[in-house]
Amino acid sequence: MQNISGIIYLILIACLLPYVFAMIAKKTAGFKAKDNQHPRDFLAKTTGLAARANAAQQNSFESLPLFIAAILMAEYMVISQTVIMTFGMAYIVLRILYGICYLANWATLRSIVWLLSLLCPILLLVLVIKLT
Numbered sequence: 001m002q003n004i005s006g007i008i009y010l011i012l013i014a015c016l017l018p019y020v021f022a023m024i025a026k027k028t029a030g031f032k033a034k035d036n037q038h039p040r041d042f043l044a045k046t047t048g049l050a051a052r053a054n055a056a057q058q059n060s061f062e063s064l065p066l067f068i069a070a071i072l073m074a075e076y077m078v079i080s081q082t083v084i085m086t087f088g089m090a091y092i093v094l095r096i097l098y099g100i101c102y103l104a105n106w107a108t109l110r111s112i113v114w115l116l117s118l119l120c121p122i123l124l125l126v127l128v129i130k131l132t
Contacts (some may be wrong), residue, residue: 025053070121
């Protein structure tokens with residue numbers, strides 16, 4: 001565990017990314033203070049860009065456990081910091097691209113980018129398994 005601050009930043013960015021998509025969903029749907037009584041109901045009724053941003057938010061939350069587990073396990077098993085940071089940064093970049101594809105309604109490209117982002121934590125865990 002040489003310098004864990006980079007890993008903490010990766011986890012923080014990954015954890016905050018869904019909230020960016022949530023803000024985009026609310027902003028584009030015209031979210032008002034009164035809508036805060038039932039924000040999930042409000043977002044469930046959105047369409048178009050707002051609905052896609054909400055879906056990107058939900059998918060971003062869904063992908064977090066695998067990413068965090070992989071990053072922490074790789075750090076615990078003393079995988080090279082360079083390898084961890086490379087896969088971690090690739091995951092973050094791919095998740096941002098995934099969100100852009102979702103917002104732009106580029107379904108096929110979105111699915112390809114989703115798969116690539118999923119491979120980042122999976123490959124980290126494969127490296128961990130090889131060390132055990």
